[in-house]
Amino acid sequence: MLQRKSNIFLWCVAANILVLTLLFTHAYIEQKKVLPSLVQRINMVNDLQLTDLSLFTDARYTRHPSMADLNTAFQDHPLSLEHFPSGTFIAPPRHLMRNGLD
Amino acid sequence: MIELHGVTKIFNKGNTNEFLAVDDVSLTIDPLRITVLKGPSGSGKTTVLSIIGAMTKPTEGRVYIHGREITSLPERFLTEIRRKTFGFIFQQFNLIKGITALENVMIPSYPAGEKHSSLKDRAMRLLEVLNLSGKATSKIEWLSGGEAQRVAIARALINNPEVIIADEPTAHLDTRLSQEFIEAMAALKEKGKTVLIASHDPLIYSSPVVERVVELRDGRVVLEGSHQ
């Protein structure tokens, strides 16, 4: 006679939770391990005076969103629709929304 | 041991399809006997069984089991009494499709929280007694009519109840199986159980095994008699 169904299910759930715990432990360990290379990157950003991640290289305002001015996203015309897919991921930086002088 | 005092049941009270199923029935069911409720369909037999077995509450009147009044009990206690006192065999068997005979037999005992292995053993033994051990792990759909009936009997017995209630048990059975059924009931009575059957099948109510017949018509008791 086979194992009781609820036993099988509960073991599966337990196994999954165990795997999940292991994965999150892995995350914790990795975070600690990677600290030196993070520091290296901070220094590099400092030395090269960088301001943005090199994530989306398709457009100027997606490559340097923190430096973007209000214009470039509109490209040629104010009614111009979003050209670049990566533009759909990036919200305009909050400091652009401010009204100039305070 | 089971007493009905002036029991009335009206379905859909207050609506246009109001229906008087049982009308002022007073009845006593003796323990350790086989009693048959006889009458045509619509006579209220099923409703009386239902009320006796604490499946529904009467609109008026009282029901006593072992001298204890059950009509005013809340659902929780009623369910427990029903589970411990009665075992039901339905007209359509009402077994759960898609699961095995063994599991069907065990289901009424699930809420009791008994140790699984002992429950399983008890269920297997019941199936053995009814010559069904080979079919224990078969799904219900694969059983014949007679086998399904025996599974229904086994299920009714799993909680070791005092009273077996059967509603038109032979409605879908041939003569041979009907005979087997009444013999099974006789055997249960010998083992110290009380049996209550609702049937309009002459094979049942005329059987020498039956000790008392109560005749119902239009929701009322018409005749009470006993054989032997």
Add this chain to the structure above:
Amino acid sequence: MVWIEKQRNILDFALSSLLRRWGKNLALVIVYTLIVFILASIFFLSHSIKKEASIVLQGSPEVVVQRVIAGRHELILERYMDDIRKIPGVLAVKGRLWGYYFEPATGANYTVVVTDASREKAGSITIGAGVARVAGVQKEDTMPFKSSDGTYTTLEVADIFSHESELISSDLVEISEEDFRKLFSIPEGSFTDMTLRVRNKNELNVVADKIRRYLPDTRPILRDEILRTYEAIFDWRGGLLVVIFTGAILAFAIFAWDKASSLSFEEKREIGILKAVGWETSEVITMKSCEGIIISLSAFLLGVILAYIHVFFGSFFFFTFVLKGWSVLYPRFTLIPYVDPYQICALFFLTVAPYTAATIIPSWRAATIDPDSVMRL
């Protein structure tokens, strides 16, 4: 003990119940898992990138001052730097030279930048690993660059930035000042923008104010603002993500509605039988909610595990084409596994709670019927 056995019994029955329609329920679990997988992957990916940005960009300049004319970015003049140096509290002011170079042969955009290290090294460049890939060059190779006056300059690749730094350096071309000015025809005394440090961090806003007042056509950007830009990427209000999240919520709603709308005749009959053989209403409802929990919990656990593996071990394989967009040059990097527990908890509740509630709702009514009606079926 009795209570535990009872719950296990109920769980047994719920599993039997689900296995009876195993095809349909398996399909349900698969689709549900897929949705959780997509959502969890997005959570892991976005949180990780945001976290890394918030750490790594700590090294960015304290203040960047841009010149803005008619809403557009304009070159800033040396004399502006002199003006800013006069503001009390301002330490080093440096001019930055950087810009974009479009390589028509490949369609790639490079970010060309002059740094302290490269300023004097005319004729040589250090390039990012992404540039090396796209241009197909190695150390000591040369690369031609077309200036704005149409002439070509050849520059030698002195070094390539490390792979670990791809997230910040992948598309960089680090160049000398002389070469930069020649390439983009930027005259002496002009800069792309300028960076400065302040003596006292608390004075940042005051200094920024003063800059805006003395040089009204400039716009100072503070490091804080740079960092906050990256808090907003992959924001749920962003176009593509709104679509995905709306789709996911709709899917959850449809599943739940399907469950909640009604029970099949078969299911109603089963509930009646359970009641008739002695199950209480609460036990029937527990059983039904078990059905819901089994499916949604399985989907949640599987989805999250697969998402974690997908994003952190599998380099978010399924999303790469989405992230690339129209970029020709894109960084190859492994994400640091940062997990936001709030997101995971929220996902858990979104996955399990509505679905389980939806299984209970129709069952409630069926479970409270008189078992008597089963006699008449």
